[in-house]
Amino acid sequence: MVNKIKLARMEKGWTQEQLASRVKATRQTIGLIEKGEYNPSLNLCIAICKELGKTLDELFWEGF
Numbered sequence: 001m002v003n004k005i006k007l008a009r010m011e012k013g014w015t016q017e018q019l020a021s022r023v024k025a026t027r028q029t030i031g032l033i034e035k036g037e038y039n040p041s042l043n044l045c046i047a048i049c050k051e052l053g054k055t056l057d058e059l060f061w062e063g064f
Contacts, residue, residue, distance in 0.1 A: 023047040
Protein backbone atom coordinates (compact mmCIF):
# COMPACT_ATOMS: atom_id res chain seq x y z
CA MET A 1 0.00 0.00 0.00
CA VAL A 2 1.30 3.43 -0.93
CA ASN A 3 1.38 5.80 2.00
CA LYS A 4 -1.01 8.69 1.35
CA ILE A 5 0.65 11.01 3.85
CA LYS A 6 4.06 10.53 2.27
CA LEU A 7 2.63 11.14 -1.20
CA ALA A 8 0.85 14.32 -0.10
CA ARG A 9 4.03 15.53 1.62
CA MET A 10 6.13 14.84 -1.46
CA GLU A 11 3.59 16.66 -3.67
CA LYS A 12 4.33 19.75 -1.57
CA GLY A 13 8.06 19.15 -1.96
CA TRP A 14 8.53 18.93 1.80
CA THR A 15 10.88 16.76 3.80
CA GLN A 16 9.70 14.86 6.87
CA GLU A 17 11.53 17.49 8.93
CA GLN A 18 9.61 20.35 7.26
CA LEU A 19 6.22 18.71 7.83
CA ALA A 20 7.16 17.84 11.41
CA SER A 21 8.11 21.45 12.10
CA ARG A 22 4.79 22.69 10.72
CA VAL A 23 2.73 20.31 12.90
CA LYS A 24 4.95 20.59 15.99
CA ALA A 25 6.06 16.95 15.91
CA THR A 26 9.42 15.26 15.45
CA ARG A 27 10.78 13.98 12.17
CA GLN A 28 10.87 10.53 13.74
CA THR A 29 7.15 10.72 14.49
CA ILE A 30 6.35 11.64 10.89
CA GLY A 31 8.55 8.78 9.67
CA LEU A 32 6.77 6.29 11.93
CA ILE A 33 3.34 7.55 10.83
CA GLU A 34 4.35 7.19 7.18
CA LYS A 35 5.54 3.61 7.83
CA GLY A 36 2.30 2.76 9.64
CA GLU A 37 4.16 2.08 12.89
CA TYR A 38 2.59 4.88 14.94
CA ASN A 39 -1.03 5.88 15.45
CA PRO A 40 -1.13 9.67 15.83
CA SER A 41 -3.59 11.50 18.04
CA LEU A 42 -6.64 13.03 16.40
CA ASN A 43 -5.17 16.49 16.96
CA LEU A 44 -1.99 15.52 15.12
CA CYS A 45 -4.01 13.93 12.29
CA ILE A 46 -5.98 17.16 11.89
CA ALA A 47 -2.80 19.27 11.94
CA ILE A 48 -1.23 17.09 9.24
CA CYS A 49 -4.37 17.32 7.10
CA LYS A 50 -4.50 21.12 7.41
CA GLU A 51 -0.86 21.52 6.44
CA LEU A 52 -1.15 19.15 3.49
CA GLY A 53 -4.51 20.54 2.31
CA LYS A 54 -6.24 17.17 2.58
CA THR A 55 -9.17 15.76 4.53
CA LEU A 56 -8.98 13.10 7.23
CA ASP A 57 -10.69 10.68 4.82
CA GLU A 58 -8.13 11.37 2.09
CA LEU A 59 -5.11 10.71 4.30
CA PHE A 60 -6.19 8.35 7.05
CA TRP A 61 -9.22 6.34 5.89
CA GLU A 62 -8.32 2.92 4.64
CA GLY A 63 -11.08 2.00 2.21
CA PHE A 64 -11.75 -1.60 1.32
